[in-house]
Amino acid sequence: MRIVLGVAGGIAAYKAVLLLRLLREDGHAVRVVPTRAALEFVGRPTWEALSGEPVSTEVFDHVDEVAHVRTGQEADLVVVAPATADLLARAAAGMADDLLTATLLVARCPVLLAPAMHTEMWQHPATVANVDTLRRRGIHVLDPVSGRLTGPDTGPGRLPEPEDIAAAALALVHGRASDLVGRRVVVSAGGTREPIDPVRFIGNRSSGRQGIELARAAHERGAQVTLVAANVTLPAPPGVQVVAVESGEQLRDAVRSAAKHADVVVMAAAVADFRPVRTAAAKIKKQPGVGPTPIELVETVDILAELVRQSPREGQVVVGFAAETGDEAGDVLEHGRRKAIRKGADLLVVNAVGADRGFGVEHNEVTVLDRAGAEVARATGTKLEVAHAVWDAVLPLL
Structure with a gap:
């Protein structure tokens, strides 16, 4: 994507350097257009x-x-x-006395302005009127x-953090609301592996795709996202902090650490229900005429239930996932409802899994339940579309 980064002449210009780096690391081409004062x-x-x-x-x-026209056009x-x-005053008046204001007049793409100034300037009637004018014209103006x-001054007028500005700006392009700006989110993804010996492990079929798309969707909507990734081979979304883990115990530690500062924790990883009591130090050899050595298993910690019981932050929203198959005891949704009541998470996302269904495919179909097992939402589509539907269900709980 081709981005113009305008920089006006304020002390907060140093933060725009970090914003530039974030946008470049996200893979975008960025043309910086400063004002004379910014330099x-x-x-x-x-x-x-x-x-x-x-x-x-x-x-x-x-x-x-014809740079004063082409810069905005492209x-x-x-x-x-x-x-x-x-800058707000000149933009509201439609002036074009430098390259930045000329670019703003020409641009027909989404435009985001992130104000920064002293409190008295932000609250002055002239600035209030200019911001109102710009917003009525369809320009997005963040509140400082x-x-x-x-x-020594403090008060409203400080530039938002570069991560929040980048997320809000990119959300405009993707057509998503920036409704998670300022929120901290933890998402787990993938499948854990419980080692039997240095070569073998107990695992599952999860690719981590749904969890990765949940992280991508949250980032698009403005959140600061930490992705705890268990054995995923798919690339992580740009702009998302990744913590790589292998076993359920490692995932538990990583999620608990990241959850201390999170507004939302989404447990989308498929965590093994059992692990070997002992892990062999060397590869277990196959011996002719000798049967396999039995592997004694023990239950792993229920990370989701533990998060619900020991939430480190008041008001934190905890979301679980339940990959289910139907059996003689009930269908997928019946199993999901029982699990929702048993786990006690704010929301439980239930999806059917099986051959060519759920794991490793690009599409998904889910039902979102509340802690009482009542249906909150349904979603079908690509895993990114499902991810956004899950975040739509989370928002009223924040």
Whole structure:
């Protein structure tokens, strides 16, 4: 994706350097368009080195390329961070006295402005009116956060963190609401492996695709996401922090650590129900005429139930997954309802699994239940579409 990163002249311009790096690491081509004042805070060589593209501020630069028009025309997304009171005023007035404001006039792609200024400037009637004007025109203007400003001042006017700006901006392009901005999310994915010896293990068929798409969807909607990945071979979504684990005990430790600061924990990983009591130090050899050595098993810890009982944060939402097959004791949904009541998670996502169903395929069909076993939602489609449906069900609980 082709992104224009505008930078206005405020002390928060240093955060735009981190924003640039995040967007580049996410695989996007980024053209930085600073104002003249912005170069007083962060110099041209920094922007050019990190973006890999030339940096201009004036409408008369590269006149032969008509840069003051083409820059905005070719953009898939425009982000301005920080957007100062001056920049907001010039944008609201439709001015085009530098390359950045000219770009804003030309752009027909999504535009996100992230203001940063002193509290008095943010709350001044002129700024309030300018923001209202821009929003009515369809430009997305983030509210600044409250915190330490330049010098000893504190209050609303601080630039949001680069991760939050990037997530909100990318959500615009993907057509998703940025309804998880500022939220911290932990998702587990994949299947655990419980070692028998250095070669063999007890495992399952989970590829981790549904958990990965849950992490991707949360990131698209603005969340800061930690993905605890158990033996997945699929690539993790860009912008998501990954903690790789192998066994159920490792997954338990990683999830418990990450959950301390999480608003939502989604246990989508398929955790082995049993593990060997002992793990052989060397490969167990097959001996002619001698039968296999019995493997004594013990139950693993129920991580989901433990999270429900020992949630480290008040108001934390815990979501479980139940991969089920029907049998003589009931169908998939009946088993799911009993499990929802037994586990006590805020939501339980139930899906049928089997040959070419659930595991390793690109599509899924799920039913979301509450802790009483009542149906909350149903979703069918790609695993990314199902992931967004799950997050839609989580939102009312936050």
